[in-house]
Amino acid sequence: MIGLIRRIRDAGVLTMNRRNAEYIMEYNNRRHYPLVDDKLRSKQLAEEAGIRVPALYCVIEIQRQIRRLPELLAGRDDFVIKPAHGSGGTGILVIAGSQYGRYRRANGTLITEDEIGHHIANILSGMYSLGGQPDRAILEQRVEFDPMFDHIAHGGVPDIRTVVFRGIPVMAMVRLPTRRSDGKANLHQGALGAGLDIATGETTTAVCLDRPVTRHPDTGAPIAGVRIPDWHDLLTLAARCYSLAQLGYLGVDVVLDYHQGPMMLELNARPGLSIQLANRASLLHRLRRIEAMERLPHNPEVRAALAREMFSDPE
């Protein structure tokens, strides 16, 4: 029993209460939240800073614009509609083609234009935003993700979540959609999280619905040992987002586009804790090591290199 208590204490798991009290409140100035909560603004800022993001097609701000939906969608059958203030990956509609005059969603089901219109109306009326505030809908480029994940992803866009603390990437995982998560790369909706070795960008352990797994539940392929290409660029991109968002404790979601390489998808001021389960590693130990450092390098590339060096040894 005493051994268990000691193990619990020494495990150094970053818990929800501690994350909120000691990291989010300490390092994240509330003033900068609107920037990351509004995906449109973070997208525009990133573009200005030269960080690659999926191309913006258009923004729908008022109900009336929905009537002009056929015009807006004309000639497009490959796009993503998402709320600017969506939380937890809700309200994202991925269209990947059309068939018989209807649109085909990423999960294979067909959807009419009217239904898309209703979905946008829901977004505008604030159904997916925090606190039900009226929202805007973003229509943007659908990322054609790198086929390297095809064997361990099911109907959706896998993305890479990196937790960046004071500008240094501390932990990363790749989030792989499953049938259960309905193509969404959100862990609490059932997506699979695979830990990434910060030094090499190679997948290690994985977790699905808080349970350790070694194979993808839908494809059956083993998860470990997949190497993310352009790993250093990806880490540098994540590190750069720190100066963009001004948040000390930040989650950066990146997708790998087959043609264009790593793209920033969105930023998160309150990144979840499951990344620890995916990596079988404690965030708290890593955060403490960075907290102990007084001076940190400015150059994002140096910071990425520092992270690879610091967190190369598995604890």
Add this chain to the structure above:
Amino acid sequence: MKNLHLKIVAFTLVGIAGLLMWHKVANLGLPLTPEEETGIWTVEARLALQTDGGPTQVAFMIPRDPSGLNVLGEDFVSGRFGLARESDAVNRRALWTARRVDGQQTLYYRLQVADAPDEAPEAIAGAQPAFPPVPDYAEPYGSAAFTVLEEVRQESADIASFARRLLLRYYSDNPDEHVQVLRSGIDGERAHIENVIHILAGARIPARTAHVLHLQDGMRRGELEPYLEVHDGSSWIPFDPQTGQRGYDEEMLVWYRGEAPLVEVSGGRVADIGFSASRTFRAVVQVAQQRAEHMGSRVLDFSLFALPVDIQNVYHTLMLVPLGALVVVLVRNVVGISTFGTFMPVLIALAFRETQLLWGIALFSTVVALGLAFRFYLERLKLLLVPRLAAVLVVVVLLIMALSILSHHLGLERGLSVALFPMVILAMTIERMSVVWEENGPRTAITQGLGSLLVAVLGYLLMNYEPLAHLVFVFPESLLLVLAVILLMGRYSGYRLTELWRFRMFFRDRKDQA
């Protein structure tokens, strides 16, 4: 120290709440538990006078700060007399004066006292009086007195036991020859006490008579009984002269002390004096209020009892909300159960107070389930958010109404209380639940729904715990304690119980992992 500021604030709150509560309990006698009743004596002294027709003055002893009893109030029925009160170090007197009164006059003095929660005292505080000089006894009284005193001294350890031995010997059923000498020619209980005081003076022990009313319910014509009080150097110790028993009983009211007569009349004579008493029971809270008023304390003016009764009833409920909030804080931040809406369960718990638990759960589940079914149908109509919410609200009202009417016809009057559910909150819950249902699947939705219900039940159990409800209502400052706990919880950064389960893979034994 970590979070020093917060800790200082929290401990200050605890300190303020503790002090206020202590004051109310210790000094005003407010009860910490509900349903406490205290006995109240209403004592009345009736004084019938036969006046001479000229100026009349009546000086009547009245109790002064009786020990072991709390004075709630007193009043005088003075007729045509003017009233003044005067007091000295020991006694208090009512002075009734009139320039011209004729014939029979009756004066009343009425006193209300409540049992004090602490026991009847065995000693009454009082400064050391002057030691009486040794009297110049006549013989053979003197030698008898000194012999008895000397023998009693041999048998006793201190002043108290000395007095007790003396009383036992003096009031013995078969007195010895010395005592017979001492008692000879003395008649009446009062005279005997004064005789004992006279003997005690031979040992230079200060003593005095206390005139005590032995309270009995329904007493019509009570009389004062003399008691002996002996000063032992630090306080007065009362003795029942007949038995040598130390201390006053709870039913004893010391009317006055000393040798002076109970009543002095000039311009008339006392036709009759009678004491009556009756006992009633009242809630301790009311007694404390009356007492605070009598003492001129302002604290209870700021209590909820100062409000009109219907508003008080509102506060009976309102004061419980912070307790519910505390439950929510504990369940969410320490246990880690998620709920729909932060304080929705508190409002549901308040509704449970009216519907009672099982009915509440059944009615709540029914309304939410039916509302959800309707909400899924609405989804097909593809309505905008606010009209959709409004539609759900209308349906919730209709459902509640239908349930009331149905249960009324079925003779289940309890079902009528469904009307007390917070409709808007129910509508929001249904909306949130259906969104979660679609986004995260029925499992999450039902888990969160059950979580909300669980918190509501816990909140109900806590809020319906009578002693606690009493405590927050009688001592609203106890909410400062709740606030302090909530503030401290605000910086709790440890594990939530559910996280121990979620991160269990981190806590496995290294050996198991290998």
